[in-house]
Amino acid sequence: MKRSIITLVFAACAVSGWAHAAGTVSSSDEAANTVQTQQWSPTRNSIAPKTRAEVRQELVQAERDGQLTYLNGTLYRGGM
Numbered sequence: 001m002k003r004s005i006i007t008l009v010f011a012a013c014a015v016s017g018w019a020h021a022a023g024t025v026s027s028s029d030e031a032a033n034t035v036q037t038q039q040w041s042p043t044r045n046s047i048a049p050k051t052r053a054e055v056r057q058e059l060v061q062a063e064r065d066g067q068l069t070y071l072n073g074t075l076y077r078g079g080m
Contacts (some may be wrong), residue, residue, distance in 0.1 A: 050058075062068045 059068075
């Protein structure tokens with residue numbers, strides 16, 4: 001019984017893989033699959049993760065200039 005189930009599963013996988021690979025490509029699909037001439041590469045000035053000290057400094061600055069109070073009053077109404 002197990003042997004027939006394993007054989008059936010193997011046959012189903014083989015047929016579905018073959019059917020998937022045999023799909024036709026239309027002209028609109030060919031245009032979408034054109035080779036890209038230039039790939040994206042990160043710049044040297046890419047954004048680096050912030051340290052805990054940097055995040056803490058931004059929090060202190062936001063508290064001082066009133067940004068947190070403004071956000072709590074406009075975006076987060078009803079939170080307190």
